[in-house]
Amino acid sequence: MARILTSRRAALTPLLLLLPAIATMLFVVALPLVFSLWTSFTPYRLTRPDTLYDVIGLRNYIRLMSDAAFWVAFGRTVLFLAIALNVEFLLGLGIALLINRITWGQRGLRTIMMFPMMFSPILVGFQFKFIFNDNIGILNNALQSLGLTDQAIPWLVDARLAMFSIIFAEVWMSTSVFAILLLAGLFAMPRDPLEAAKVDGCNAWQVFRHIMLPFLMPFAFIAMTIRSLDVARAYDIVAVMTGGGPAGRTELLWTLIARVGYDNARMGQANAMAYVSTLLSVLFTWYFFRKLVAARRYMGGAQ
Amino acid sequence: MKRTYGLALGAALAGLAGAASADATWGDFPGTTLRVKLIGGAQYEPLYAEIPKWEAATGARVEIISRKNHFELDREIKQDIAARTLDWCVGSNHTSFAPQYGDIYIDLREVVPEEVLAGFVPLVLEHSTVGGRLVQLPRHSDVSNLYFIRSLFENEDNKARFKAQYGYDLAPPETWAQVKDMAMFFANPPAFYGFQFVGKDEAVNGRFYEMLVAEGGQMFTEGWEPAFNSDAGVRALQFFVDLYQAKAVPAGVPNYLWDDTGLGFASGSVALNLDWGGWSAFFNDPANSKVAGDVGLVRAPKGSAGIRTGWSGSHTFSITETCPSKAAAASFVTFLTDYERQMIEARRGLLPTRTQVWEDAKAEFAASGNDFMLHVFSTFQASMAEDAFTPILIPEWIEISNIMWPKIQAAILGDMTAREALDAAAKEVRELMEDAGYL
Numbered sequence: 001m002a003r004i005l006t007s008r009r010a011a012l013t014p015l016l017l018l019l020p021a022i023a024t025m026l027f028v029v030a031l032p033l034v035f036s037l038w039t040s041f042t043p044y045r046l047t048r049p050d051t052l053y054d055v056i057g058l059r060n061y062i063r064l065m066s067d068a069a070f071w072v073a074f075g076r077t078v079l080f081l082a083i084a085l086n087v088e089f090l091l092g093l094g095i096a097l098l099i100n101r102i103t104w105g106q107r108g109l110r111t112i113m114m115f116p117m118m119f120s121p122i123l124v125g126f127q128f129k130f131i132f133n134d135n136i137g138i139l140n141n142a143l144q145s146l147g148l149t150d151q152a153i154p155w156l157v158d159a160r161l162a163m164f165s166i167i168f169a170e171v172w173m174s175t176s177v178f179a180i181l182l183l184a185g186l187f188a189m190p191r192d193p194l195e196a197a198k199v200d201g202c203n204a205w206q207v208f209r210h211i212m213l214p215f216l217m218p219f220a221f222i223a224m225t226i227r228s229l230d231v232a233r234a235y236d237i238v239a240v241m242t243g244g245g246p247a248g249r250t251e252l253l254w255t256l257i258a259r260v261g262y263d264n265a266r267m268g269q270a271n272a273m274a275y276v277s278t279l280l281s282v283l284f285t286w287y288f289f290r291k292l293v294a295a296r297r298y299m300g301g302a303q
Numbered sequence: 304m305k306r307t308y309g310l311a312l313g314a315a316l317a318g319l320a321g322a323a324s325a326d327a328t329w330g331d332f333p334g335t336t337l338r339v340k341l342i343g344g345a346q347y348e349p350l351y352a353e354i355p356k357w358e359a360a361t362g363a364r365v366e367i368i369s370r371k372n373h374f375e376l377d378r379e380i381k382q383d384i385a386a387r388t389l390d391w392c393v394g395s396n397h398t399s400f401a402p403q404y405g406d407i408y409i410d411l412r413e414v415v416p417e418e419v420l421a422g423f424v425p426l427v428l429e430h431s432t433v434g435g436r437l438v439q440l441p442r443h444s445d446v447s448n449l450y451f452i453r454s455l456f457e458n459e460d461n462k463a464r465f466k467a468q469y470g471y472d473l474a475p476p477e478t479w480a481q482v483k484d485m486a487m488f489f490a491n492p493p494a495f496y497g498f499q500f501v502g503k504d505e506a507v508n509g510r511f512y513e514m515l516v517a518e519g520g521q522m523f524t525e526g527w528e529p530a531f532n533s534d535a536g537v538r539a540l541q542f543f544v545d546l547y548q549a550k551a552v553p554a555g556v557p558n559y560l561w562d563d564t565g566l567g568f569a570s571g572s573v574a575l576n577l578d579w580g581g582w583s584a585f586f587n588d589p590a591n592s593k594v595a596g597d598v599g600l601v602r603a604p605k606g607s608a609g610i611r612t613g614w615s616g617s618h619t620f621s622i623t624e625t626c627p628s629k630a631a632a633a634s635f636v637t638f639l640t641d642y643e644r645q646m647i648e649a650r651r652g653l654l655p656t657r658t659q660v661w662e663d664a665k666a667e668f669a670a671s672g673n674d675f676m677l678h679v680f681s682t683f684q685a686s687m688a689e690d691a692f693t694p695i696l697i698p699e700w701i702e703i704s705n706i707m708w709p710k711i712q713a714a715i716l717g718d719m720t721a722r723e724a725l726d727a728a729a730k731e732v733r734e735l736m737e738d739a740g741y742l
Binding site: 046135136151153156242243245246248249259265 | 374385403404493558570572698701702705716
């Protein structure tokens with residue numbers, strides 16, 4: 001009998017130890033999630049707290065389905081994500097390969113490479129807002145001084161240039177995430193297959209394409225998962241540089257949601273938008289995890 | 304209960320009715336701590352340096368728990384309303400924002416004596432009233448007039464070329480049609496521009512709104528149907544579109560806010576600039592401005608309806624209903640808006656809300672030989688008295704603005720025609736007004 005009690009107590013111990021963590025998670029994550037989900041079924045306005053109790057069913061979601069501005073912002077966010085992630089991956093890979101090759105000053109370079117990550121996104125936004133300013137910006141002044149143009153190029157106004165400028169800022173800040181993870185992959189890479197390939201007469205491209213890249217892909221997919229979550233909720237840089245404008249040309253999901261939720265005080269509608277938007281993050285995470293599993297399986301086979 | 308506060312404070316503030324308040328007693332509130340949320344920024348800070356004087360006089364303490372720009376403060380206040388955490392007493396407010404906040408602020412007529420209120424410009428107090436309640440005490444006002452670089456208008460070559468091109472004399476403009484001609488005449492992008500305007504957020508909608516009024520249009524009919532997509536509306540919006548398309552304004556104006564236009568004019572790269580009085584001292588200060596000593600100012604021009612633009616608002620202070628020490632809070636906001644404090648702000652070019660301060664500030668500028676500031680104050684006093692009008696004081700104004708400004712930008716950038724942009728905005732604004740129960 002005593003033995004049964006002891007074993008039951010032993011079984012309960014992990015649960016007891018986990019209880020504070022579970023309680024914190026429930027309070028910090030689950031409760032706000034449930035609350036915001038509830039508000040998405042109400043016409044909740046920040047300035048009229050009583051509206052929290054008026055249930056309007058799926059009205060916010062139904063309205064969203066025909067809201068062209070929302071779907072344009074949704075599509076633009078997907079495009080923004082796709083471009084930013086691919087450019088960051090390619091640049092990060094290039095930087096990692098270059099740093100991997102040098103033998104002197106590597107540590108110093110690795111530290112310098114991480115500098116952009118250390119800045120707050122708001123500061124990065126301000127930095128690039130001034131660089132790309134059409135009138136007093138460094139870029140236009142440099143281009144005009146070098147005689148490359150006599151125009152004030154509207155970097156933050158023209159639809160394509162404005163998106164380019166924002167993507168540039170995002171890439172500048174976060175390429176090092178890819179570079180560091182891929183560099184870690186390169187450090188962890190066994191030397192034997194590389195040497196064997198060389199003995200078999202493979203050229204540098206073949207070694208890279210068939211041995212290094214498959215080995216690095218799991219690291220790349222981990223970086224992509226992390227960054228896709230980051231980029232899908234991009235707000236700070238865009239809010240500072242363009243505020244989603246002009247004329248909604250750089251409107252992403254979260255600049256739109258913040259405006260609806262805070263400036264217009266329509267938190268119920270904003271939360272409905274936010275729930276639909278999280279689908280995007282879930283979709284990308286699911287996609288990258290599938291790719292990660294596939295890449296690891298491939299790597300295992302290759303080994 | 305509220306009446307009791309009023310009586311107590313009435314006695315405490317008895318000395319305030321006159322212009323000078325050197326002998327005023329601000330009441331006695333030892334041990335009281337006032338938690339306040341104030342608008343921050345270079346223009347607003349000098350007033351806060353006066354707060355220790357009030358603390359010394361009353362024995363109370365002021366704890367500034369937030370100091371942000373108005374847009375951020377607005378978000379914070381909305382979150383406080385939602386979370387029911389209005390645990391502060393005094394907040395900066397603005398006539399454009401106030402209608403949104405429902406009944407969180409008290410009617411100041413119940414705590415501020417009538418003699419004190421009599422010192423304020425009646426029109427400004429009227430603009431500070433929402434639903435019959437005086438929810439805010441005005442600190443300084445805001446209306447825009449037209450600054451220009453004087454030497455450009457005095458240059459004989461410019462005069463001759465302008466006359467030849469446009470058929471009338473080059474002189475400080477009296478109408479917006481003339482502003483358009485002159486802006487295009489002076490523009491030489493990217494080195495120099497004829498004009499500029501704030502191009503986003505509520506700011507560009509405010510500029511459109513005042514132009515709409517100047518063109519003889521209106522935002523809504525009597526029955527709250529959107530009416531801004533009229534011919535007058537199209538003319539108003541077309542003014543901005545034409546200037547942008549002609550490159551007479553900087554290409555970046557759709558991202559410009561107040562600081563950008565002010566600093567742009569001070570940089571000497573813009574001929575004409577519609578801006579508020581708070582910039583005047585800055586524009587004429589050689590340490591900050593390349594156009595110092597060369598700044599002209601005229602009243603905001605007229606639209607085709609013969610009406611001057613005059614979008615106006617006031618920065619104000621409000622007291623929350625939840626404030627446990629309303630008498631101390633009333634003393635505090637009265638102190639911040641009293642004669643002496645307004646004189647301090649007026650000397651820096653901020654437009655006072657007290658009748659006497661207008662006159663005395665002008666007399667002070669005249670006595671010290673500061674003709675520029677004397678001219679500035681005379682010009683702004685005239686426009687505050689004759690031209691100023693507020694946005695429509697309904698809770699939905701900011702939300703209406705958020706529908707309007709992306710459409711206005713779309714027209715300016717050429718994504719839509721002025722008519723299409725206004726029609727699209729009218730459709731959305733109509734839905735909003737339906738939801739809000741106006742239609």
